Amino acid sequence: xxxxxxNTVVVRPPRQMLxxxxxxxxxxxxxxxxxxxxxxxxxxxxxxxxxxxxxxERPRVVTPHYMMQHEGFxxxxxxxxxxxxxxxxxxxxxLLYAYKNEGMRMNIASGGLSxxxxxxxxxxxxxxxxxxxxxxxxxxxxxxxLMKFIFELTSASVRSNVAEMNARGLLEMEDGTPRxxxxxxxxxxxxxxxxxxxxxxxxxxxxxxxxxxxYEDRFLSLFKKR
Numbered sequence: 001x002x003x004x005x006x007n008t009v010v011v012r013p014p015r016q017m018l019x020x021x022x023x024x025x026x027x028x029x030x031x032x033x034x035x036x037x038x039x040x041x042x043x044x045x046x047x048x049x050x051x052x053x054x055x056x057e058r059p060r061v062v063t064p065h066y067m068m069q070h071e072g073f074x075x076x077x078x079x080x081x082x083x084x085x086x087x088x089x090x091x092x093x094x095l096l097y098a099y100k101n102e103g104m105r106m107n108i109a110s111g112g113l114s115x116x117x118x119x120x121x122x123x124x125x126x127x128x129x130x131x132x133x134x135x136x137x138x139x140x141x142x143x144x145x146l147m148k149f150i151f152e153l154t155s156a157s158v159r160s161n162v163a164e165m166n167a168r169g170l171l172e173m174e175d176g177t178p179r180x181x182x183x184x185x186x187x188x189x190x191x192x193x194x195x196x197x198x199x200x201x202x203x204x205x206x207x208x209x210x211x212x213x214x215y216e217d218r219f220l221s222l223f224k225k226r
Contacts, residue, residue: 001141001144003138003141004137004138004140004141004144004145004148005144005148007136007137007138008135008136008137008138008144008145008148008149009135009136010133010134010135010149010152011031011117011118011120011121011134011135011136012120012121012124012125012132012133012134013133013152013153013156014026014130014131014132014133014153015129015130015131016130016131017153017156017157017160017161018056018059018097018153018154018157018161019056019058020058020059020160020161020164020165021058021164022058023055023056023057023058024055024056024131025053025054025055025056025131026053026054026055026056026131026132026133026153027051027052027053027129027131027132027133028050028051028052028053028054028132028133028134028135028146028149029049029050029051029117029120029132029133029134029135030049030050030051030052030135030137030142030145030146030149031047031048031049031050031113031116031117031120031134031135031136031137032047032048032050032113032136032137032138032139032142032145033046033047033048033113033139034046034047034048034108034139035139035140045110045111045112046108046109046110047108047109047110047111047112047113047116048106048107048108048139049106049107049108049109049116049120050104050105050106050142051104051105051106051107052101052102052103052104052105053101053102053103053104054099054100054101054102054146054150055099055100055102056097056098056099057097057098057099059095059096059097059161059165060095060096060098060180060181060184061093061094061095061096061165061170061171061178061179061180061181062093062094062095062096062178062181063090063091063092063093063094063176063178064082064084064085064088064089064090064091064092064094065085065090065091065176065210066181066208066209067096068082068085069207069208069209091173091176093171093173093178095158095161095162095165097154099150101146113136114136117134117136120134121134133149133153135149165180170183175211176210177209177210177211181209182211184205185202185205185206185209185211185215188201188202188205189202189215189218189219189222192222193222199219199222199223202219203219206219
């Protein structure tokens with residue numbers, strides 16, 4: 001894994017950062033030397049291009065206490081969250097980023113690794129693409145290469161995302177709950193009322209924040225017959 005991290009280079013990062021108040025879709029071209037080259041020297045000029053779409057959801061304000069209410073964390077992760085809560089406070093706000101990798105397909109191109117990557121970069125630059133990236137990675141551990149790209153993109157976007165949220169007061173806490181979370185709950189309740197969301201998702205979100213009692217009457221009123 002360390003080898004893949006060391007040998008992954010983002011040749012062309014996206015020209016835009018991750019959006020603060022909406023989802024972001026980034027098309028990537030992950031270029032690697034094929035793993036079969038060692039057993040098939042005849043393909044010395046082959047280069048694998050994995051093209052796909054990374055979809056980043058809108059960043060959400062969370063706290064260590066909130067994250068500990070999520071399912072799927074092992075003991076080590078929970079220990080880390082408890083330590084984080086002890087050091088920074090259980091209600092210390094932070095940003096949570098969620099991603100999906102969709103529609104990946106592979107193609108084989110001719111030319112050296114750097115040549116193909118540079119060719120793709122020049123084309124995207126010429127076309128003025130703002131949300132497309134070119135990455136040189138490692139074939140056997142292409143997912144590690146992709147994760148390094150995502151990590152670097154997130155790191156580059158955090159400062160502006162935090163600044164924009166802070167400017168709107170979304171990091172401010174109200175009875176242990178960030179304003180961003182409360183606005184999110186309001187949106188979920190509105191979607192449930194319109195029939196566009198699963199009520200159980202809204203209920204689960206309120207329980208994770210420990211605020212269901214504050215919204216209980218409004219939530220139950222959504223199910224009253226008119």
